[in-house]
Amino acid sequence: MDFAFLDQLWLARLPLIKGLGVSISISFLSIAVGTVLGIFVGLALTYGYKPMQWLVRGYTDFIRGTPVLVLVLASYYVLSTVGVELGPFQAGILALAVFCSSHVGELVRGALQSIPKGQTEAAKAIGLTFSQTFAYVLGPQALRQALPAWVNTAAEMVKASTLLSIIGVGELLLRTQELISRTFMSLEFYFFAGFLYFVINYSIERFGRYVERKTAVPS
Amino acid sequence: MTYSLNFAAVWRSFDLLLEGLALSLGLAFAAILAGCVIGLIAAFGLVSKTVALRKPAGLYVTIIRNTPILVLVLFSYFALPELGVRLGKIESFVLTLAIYSGAYLAEVFRGGLIAVPPGQREAGLAIGLTEMQIRTSIIIPLMLRNVLPSLGSTMISLFKDTSLAAAIAVPELTFEARKINVETFRVIETWIVASCLYVATCSLLAALMRVVERRLAVPR
Numbered sequence A: 001m002d003f004a005f006l007d008q009l010w011l012a013r014l015p016l017i018k019g020l021g022v023s024i025s026i027s028f029l030s031i032a033v034g035t036v037l038g039i040f041v042g043l044a045l046t047y048g049y050k051p052m053q054w055l056v057r058g059y060t061d062f063i064r065g066t067p068v069l070v071l072v073l074a075s076y077y078v079l080s081t082v083g084v085e086l087g088p089f090q091a092g093i094l095a096l097a098v099f100c101s102s103h104v105g106e107l108v109r110g111a112l113q114s115i116p117k118g119q120t121e122a123a124k125a126i127g128l129t130f131s132q133t134f135a136y137v138l139g140p141q142a143l144r145q146a147l148p149a150w151v152n153t154a155a156e157m158v159k160a161s162t163l164l165s166i167i168g169v170g171e172l173l174l175r176t177q178e179l180i181s182r183t184f185m186s187l188e189f190y191f192f193a194g195f196l197y198f199v200i201n202y203s204i205e206r207f208g209r210y211v212e213r214k215t216a217v218p219s
Numbered sequence B: 001m002t003y004s005l006n007f008a009a010v011w012r013s014f015d016l017l018l019e020g021l022a023l024s025l026g027l028a029f030a031a032i033l034a035g036c037v038i039g040l041i042a043a044f045g046l047v048s049k050t051v052a053l054r055k056p057a058g059l060y061v062t063i064i065r066n067t068p069i070l071v072l073v074l075f076s077y078f079a080l081p082e083l084g085v086r087l088g089k090i091e092s093f094v095l096t097l098a099i100y101s102g103a104y105l106a107e108v109f110r111g112g113l114i115a116v117p118p119g120q121r122e123a124g125l126a127i128g129l130t131e132m133q134i135r136t137s138i139i140i141p142l143m144l145r146n147v148l149p150s151l152g153s154t155m156i157s158l159f160k161d162t163s164l165a166a167a168i169a170v171p172e173l174t175f176e177a178r179k180i181n182v183e184t185f186r187v188i189e190t191w192i193v194a195s196c197l198y199v200a201t202c203s204l205l206a207a208l209m210r211v212v213e214r215r216l217a218v219p220r
Helices: A003-011 A013-047 A050-065 A068-081 A088-113 A117-125 A130-167 A172-183 A186-215 B008-012 B014-047 B051-065 B069-083 B089-114 B118-126 B131-168 B173-184 B187-216
Strands: none
Touching: A003 A013, A003 A186, A013 A050, A013 A088, A013 A130, A013 A172, A050 A088, A050 B187, A068 A088, A068 A130, A068 B131, A068 B173, A068 B187, A088 A130, A117 A130, A130 A172, A130 A186, A130 B069, A130 B131, A172 A186, A172 B069, A186 B051, A186 B069, B008 B014, B008 B173, B008 B187, B014 B051, B014 B089, B014 B131, B014 B173, B014 B187, B051 B089, B069 B089, B069 B131, B089 B131, B118 B131, B131 B173, B131 B187, B173 B187
16 A cells, blocks of 8 residues: 555545445444334234234245345335335335344344243232333343344444445445545555444444343353 | 336346346355355364464454455455456355355354364274364264254355345346346336245245255254
């Protein structure tokens, strides 16, 4: 790398910072919406009535069997065809949130099912209602179970946010590609973008390990 | 709002989608084969007692797992030629996918290797096998059986990742679906059919893996 790259990098600092900001907002929004949706999906998968369980099972299996890129493209092009006017940003967030919800749903289901039945029975024995059982007994234990995997999912979402560049959302990767088409420094700028993503995801990974240690049941 | 579904245009181009699907499967298959080799080497690096092997393997896994695959795909297609490595679209994509899946498989195989009881290696030593023979004829077969479920889910997510080849214009399923969209404007129908093809293939792969798992299960 020579100084020409550093010059270009300095010139392009504003679009790059903006792009990074957009990437972070995409990740944050899709994780937030996806998690809330996913908790409902997980609850429905575990405690829902049979027909409801089948419906939600179909939803998660369909979403998990479809590539994220297909979800993103479909959400962007299909919604505009049926007259729902969403910009690429909103359509992209919708697709990523749906993707996230299916993964969080399975996480929540796995966590809830891993709690021994005796816990629910004990709660019943001391006269707790279902919502009390969930709030004081099942929820906190499931949270501890699901948290490390949820942090992993968050890192996945940051990586998936790059897919929105394909429908023209001005996030970090798209800004990088625009820069490359102007400067022809593909090696340096892809490297730089990759490095930024690495730093973000590595921090999330380390944070995940920290959470895992902190929430582990002392033995 | 009224929109009437009309699949006729998509059915006319259905063979294009099937060709795309075949290419997607081919890409995934080539990548998982190469990825297994890379992952196996890296996994032996990860469990090695030698720091000089453990550190590079750990670095490879950490870097690749924390970088978005789209960045890797674009990097190897657009930036590697600057380093004098000139590959075609398909070759560069398969290489990227192999290196990407190699990092995930390394973790999978590492778990499998740790789960093989040390007595197996000692038994091999006792009957006079060399370290290499112990690996190829005892440890790797036992490890593969341990990791079959995770190997299956890695394969399925690898198959889904082939959709990213559309970003560098490899004519796989997603790329063909976009092409049909542009030509026929039957956007909803095309995406429904393409998603169903993906879902069906993933379910098929999952079912196939379950059969393999049952066949290879240790009899009790």
